[in-house]
Each structure stands twice: as structure tokens, then as C-alpha cells.
Amino acid sequence: MSDRVVRIAAGQGFWGDWLEAPVRQVRGGPIDYLMMDYLAEVTMSIMQKQKSRDPRAGYARDFVPLMERILPDIVERGIKVTSNAGGVNPRGCAEAVLEVARKLGLAGRLRVGLVTGDDILDRLDDLIRRGHPLADMETGRPLSEIRDTVLSANAYLGMAPIVEALRGGADVVVTGRVTDTGLTLGPIFHEFGWSPEDWDKVAAGTVAGHIIECGAQASGGNLLKGWRSVKGMADPGFPIAEASPDGTFVVTKHPGTGGVVSVASVTEQLVYEMGDPRNYITPDGVADFTSIRLRQRGRDRVEVSGIRGTPKTPMLKVSIAYFYGYKAVGTLVYAWPEAFDKAKAADRILRRRLADLGLEFEQILTEFVGVDATHGRLSGRPPADLPEVQLRVGVRARDRAPVVRFTREIAPLVLTGPPSVTGFAGGRPAVEEVVAYWPALIDRREIEQHVKVDILSA
Amino acid sequence: MAQRARKATLQLRYLAHARSGDKGNTANVGLIALEPDYYPLLLREVTPARVAKHFKGMVSGVDRFELPNLSALNFLLHDALDGGGTISLKTDAQGKVYSTALLRMEIPVPLALARRLSRS
Numbered sequence: 035m036s037d038r039v040v041r042i043a044a045g046q047g048f049w050g051d052w053l054e055a056p057v058r059q060v061r062g063g064p065i066d067y068l069m070m071d072y073l074a075e076v077t078m079s080i081m082q083k084q085k086s087r088d089p090r091a092g093y094a095r096d097f098v099p100l101m102e103r104i105l106p107d108i109v110e111r112g113i114k115v116t117s118n119a120g121g122v123n124p125r126g127c128a129e130a131v132l133e134v135a136r137k138l139g140l141a142g143r144l145r146v147g148l149v150t151g152d153d154i155l156d157r158l159d160d161l162i163r164r165g166h167p168l169a170d171m172e173t174g175r176p177l178s179e180i181r182d183t184v185l186s187a188n189a190y191l192g193m194a195p196i197v198e199a200l201r202g203g204a205d206v207v208v209t210g211r212v213t214d215t216g217l218t219l220g221p222i223f224h225e226f227g228w229s230p231e232d233w234d235k236v237a238a239g240t241v242a243g244h245i246i247e248c249g250a251q252a253s254g255g256n257l258l259k260g261w262r263s264v265k266g267m268a269d270p271g272f273p274i275a276e277a278s279p280d281g282t283f284v285v286t287k288h289p290g291t292g293g294v295v296s297v298a299s300v301t302e303q304l305v306y307e308m309g310d311p312r313n314y315i316t317p318d319g320v321a322d323f324t325s326i327r328l329r330q331r332g333r334d335r336v337e338v339s340g341i342r343g344t345p346k347t348p349m350l351k352v353s354i355a356y357f358y359g360y361k362a363v364g365t366l367v368y369a370w371p372e373a374f375d376k377a378k379a380a381d382r383i384l385r386r387r388l389a390d391l392g393l394e395f396e397q398i399l400t401e402f403v404g405v406d407a408t409h410g411r412l413s414g415r416p417p418a419d420l421p422e423v424q425l426r427v428g429v430r431a432r433d434r435a436p437v438v439r440f441t442r443e444i445a446p447l448v449l450t451g452p453p454s455v456t457g458f459a460g461g462r463p464a465v466e467e468v469v470a471y472w473p474a475l476i477d478r479r480e481i482e483q484h485v486k487v488d489i490l491s492a
Numbered sequence: 493m494a495q496r497a498r499k500a501t502l503q504l505r506y507l508a509h510a511r512s513g514d515k516g517n518t519a520n521v522g523l524i525a526l527e528p529d530y531y532p533l534l535l536r537e538v539t540p541a542r543v544a545k546h547f548k549g550m551v552s553g554v555d556r557f558e559l560p561n562l563s564a565l566n567f568l569l570h571d572a573l574d575g576g577g578t579i580s581l582k583t584d585a586q587g588k589v590y591s592t593a594l595l596r597m598e599i600p601v602p603l604a605l606a607r608r609l610s611r612s
Contacts (some may be wrong), residue, residue, distance in 0.1 A: 308513075
């Protein structure tokens with residue numbers, strides 16, 4: 035028992051990640067759990083939009099065909115899946131998985147745990163009325179200021195409903211807005227039967243979750259240190275956390291896969307999207323990242339230990355998405371000679387035309403790709419006479435009309451502006467709706483009493 | 493003067509690696525010493541004030557956090573992302589490459605170290 039480990043494998047780091055990864059995690063070596071994180075900050079609003087057009091939609095659709103590919107392996111090997119693919123329609127997602135299971139002849143052999151209660155869109159007015167301001171954590175403005183434009187509102191749930199679903203016998207746990215780290219914490223706490231108030235253990239599982247939640251970003255992908263020496267990235271091994279009952283764990287990947295698991299690869303992922311490292315707050319507890327110790331323990335094995343934590347806070351974070359306005363980005367490519375000067379001249383002409391038309395924008399942003407788009411003025415003076423420069427102009431407005439008109443002003447520059455211009459074959463730029471993110475806090479008691487776990491059978 | 497003569501300046505890229513991400517309109521940059529030996533140098537020279545000066549006009553303020561256990565510093569760069577997330581018009585709306593923008597910064601280092609590292 036003491037040397038028993040639980041292997042949690044990352045299958046997706048975001049909605050849109052490499053589709054082969056979960057299949058290879060399941061078939062490439064021993065794992066106990068497959069963890070698939072789909073939800074970024076604005077993903078919920080995209081899903082809400084899809085659901086408003088089709089009540090059966092609103093979840094990560096990729097998840098279902100993926101499950102169709104791996105369900106037979108999962109059932110055969112007794113692997114369990116935790117995923118927040120359910121988005122704003124976890125029930126629809128769970129039912130789609132059950133349907134696929136039946137199609138595969140797995141009726142009676144698969145149970146899906148369904149977690150609901152994170153969605154508070156229908157409760158917002160009641161919550162505001164009862165004195166929850168749901169103020170923006172960055173600006174302090176109360177939600178009532180933008181209430182009419184809210185598209186989705188979900189509280190971040192932690193590991194508790196996942197532990198409950200696993201205890202109830204679920205093979206696949208489908209949730210809405212459960213934290214990325216909760217998807218890893220749930221399996222570890224379920225397997226080891228740890229107390230959810232063992233704050234060091236909560237912190238350890240949180241760090242394990244944070245390391246693997248972005249997929250290959252912990253195992254060689256996007257690794258800056260020594261990037262040229264990272265081999266086999268056509269077939270990268272996604273990270274696996276091997277958790278031990280003492281609260282330590284090893285980050286590794288399947289043998290024979292590409293990429294690398296090193297102190298450098300794990301450290302880069304640890305600092306990704308970090309705030310105050312002593313207070314990494316999740317619904318389950320608070321982790322102190324300054325207590326983490328990393329040691330290379332053989333090839334592609336990094337041991338993580340020493341992690342300390344403090345109790346969970348009385349608040350839960352709420353992710354609210356609201357309609358903000360419109361934006362569009364237009365691009366043109368200018369060729370040598372004097373490509374940069376031509377692009378700058380075109381930008382001046384465009385801005386003058388927009389002004390003459392009396393169009394009002396909240397923001398007009400010009401970048402010269404190849405010169406300053408990534409590092410701004412820190413890029414310094416470009417080398418003399420660049421081979422080519424892409425002019426990239428973006429506009430944003432609360433109203434649609436000026437943005438639409440802007441998209442009609444790019445192509446004319448080809449015949450009415452500086453020479454040697456190309457790269458406009460894509461046609462007029464698209465007008466995009468801007469859905470913005472409003473992070474807020476709420477008393478966890480308002481949420482936890484509504485969280486529900488159902489176990490559904492195929 | 494003699495003391496000064498033994499110093500040189502070196503870009504952080506020779507001393508550290510980095511990864512960045514976003515939280516709303518704030519970018520974070522985790523700056524990690526390439527060798528643990530370099531961490532005290534980073535701690536001393538890569539101050540919040542100098543980082544704020546490096547990013548002048550691009551960010552409204554800088555916070556620094558220390559992670560000696562990882563030989564790393566974490567910087568929060570406020571108002572760095574033109575509104576951030578979906579609002580931003582920037583190519584780098586999520587601050588993914590603020591990491592390497594910080595590695596452009598130059599700090600004073602012992603001359604011998606500068607010579608050794610800029611050769612490698």
C-alpha cells in the first residue's frame with residue numbers, strides 16, 4: 035500500500051489541443067485516470083452562445099468523438115476520466131457520452147458522473163438582490179452596472195463533487211466549471227481517502243494539477259530553455275502525475291514519446307499564469323508555491339515534494355462573461371524595397387480616412403508584424419530595409435457600425451495607397467463580437483448547497 | 493572606477509529563461525535562472541523599479557515575487573494587454589511573449605561572467 039501510486043494523465047490542455055494526445059495517453063502505458071481540461075476564461079461564453087442557438091449544444095463537442103475512440107480502451111483497462119468538457123451543458127455532454135457508449139456496445143458497462151450546480155446565470159438577479167455585489171475583482175465595479183449584458187455566469191467548483199462522483203462508481207466524470215486543478219485533486223483524494231482539510235495534501239494535489247493542466251506545456255512544448263534540444267515533438271508525450279500516499283508526486287510521460295520532463299520544463303509550467311506564489315487560491319485550499327521542491331529522478335522523471343498549504347477561503351470565484359462590443363483586425367503585406375515605410379504610409383492613410391469618415395472607436399491599434407508586433411518599442415530600430423512587413427490594424431467599438439465600415443477600408447488601400455502590397459486574398463476582415471470576462475467572488479455557501487452529482491448508466 | 497571597470501552589461505537571455513501568461517489585463521512573467529548560481533544576481537539586479545523602467549509606456553506598474561526554491565522571480569505587469577483576453581487588439585493579447593520581452597533587459601554583471609556567457 036505504501037508504495038502504491040495513482041497515475042493521472044493529462045489528455046487535453048485546452049479546448050483545441052492535440053486530438054491524438056488522450057488516445058496515446060490511454061494506450062501508451064499504465065495510467066489510472068485521464069484528466070481533460072477544456073475551459074479557459076472565455077470558453078464558457080462561447081458555449082453559452084452555442085447553447086442559445088441549439089439547446090443540445092454548449093459543451094466541448096470534440097470530447098464526444100474522442101470518447102468514442104477511447105471508451106473501449108478505458109472500459110477494458112479500468113481507466114477513469116475526469117473532464118470539465120460539460121461547459122454550460124454538462125447534462126447534454128454526459129448524455130452524448132452515454133449514447134456513444136451504447137453505440138459501442140458498452141451498455142451496462144459504463145457509468146457517467148454528472149456534476150451540476152456551477153451555473154448561476156438564472157440566479158444572478160436573486161443573488162444581487164440578496165446583497166451579493168459580484169464586483170469585478172480587477173476594477174471593483176458591481177455587476178449591476180452590466181447586468182443586462184451578461185451571457186454566462188459560473189462559479190468555480192473544486193474537487194468535492196468529483197470525489198463524490200468517483201465514490202459513487204463513475205467511470206467518466208463530466209462537469210461544468212470545475213477548476214483545472216480539481217480534475218486532478220479529485221482522483222488523488224478519492225484514491226488515498228485523504229481528508230479535504232489536510233491542507234498540505236490539498237496544496238500538493240493542486241500543484242500536481244497545475245503542472246499537468248496545460249498538457250505538453252510541462253513536457254517540452256513551448257519550452258524556452260534549450261528548445262533546440264527538445265526531440266520528438268511531432269509525437270510529444272503529455273505529462274503524467276504519479277501521486278504517492280505521502281503527498282509527493284513524480285511528473286513523467288510515457289516511454290518512447292517525444293518531448294522532455296525536466297526541472298526546467300516543470301518550472302516553466304509552474305510559473306505560467308502565476309500571481310502571488312505564496313497564495314495560489316483554489317476552491318479547495320491555498321498552495322504555497324515557494325515550498326515546492328523539484329528534483330530530477332532519472333530520465334523524464336521530476337519528483338515534486340515539500341509542498342505546504344493553508345485552508346480554503348470562504349469565497350468562490352465566479353466567471354462571468356458579458357457582451358462588450360465589436361472588433362475587427364485588418365492586415366496587408368508590403369514587400370521590399372522600403373517595406374516598413376510603405377506599411378507606415380498605408381497606416382497613416384487609413385487612419386486619416388477613418389477620421390474623415392467621422393468613425394468613432396474606443397481603440398485603434400497598429401502593429402507592424404516583422405517589426406514590433408510582439409515586443410512593441412522594446413524591439414528597437416529594425417534592420418535596414420526588411421524583406422517584408424505586415425501591416426496589422428485592429429479597431430474596437432461599442433457600436434457595430436464603425437467596425438463594419440472599417441472592414442471596408444482595408445482592401446481599397448491596395449489600389450489607393452503605397453505600392454508592392456499583397457496578402458489580401460482572404461477578403462474583408464470579419465467583424466467579431468467581443469465577449470468580455472468579469473471575474474468576481476461569492477460566498478461559497480451560496481453555491482455549494484446547489485451542487486449536485488448524478489450517476490448515469492449506459 | 494576600478495570596481496566599475498570589472499563590470500559589464502548582459503542581456504537577461506544569457507542568465508535566465510522565462511514563461512508568461514495572463515490574468516485579465518495583467519501579464520505575468522516568471523523569470524527562471526538558467527543556473528541556480530545566477531539567482532542572487534537576478535534578485536539583486538532585476539528589481540521591480542528596473543523592470544517598470546524597461547517596460548515604460550507598456551505597463552502601468554510592476555509587482556515582484558520571489559521563489560528562491562525554483563531560482564525564479566515572478567513579475568506582474570499591470571495593464572499590459574490592451575484590456576486583455578477577448579477585448580485586446582494586440583497580436584499578443586494573452587501576454588504569451590512578454591517573457592522574451594523581459595529577456596531583452598540588460599543588467600550589470602561581473603565582466604568575467606559576461607565574457608563567459610556571451611561566448612556560449
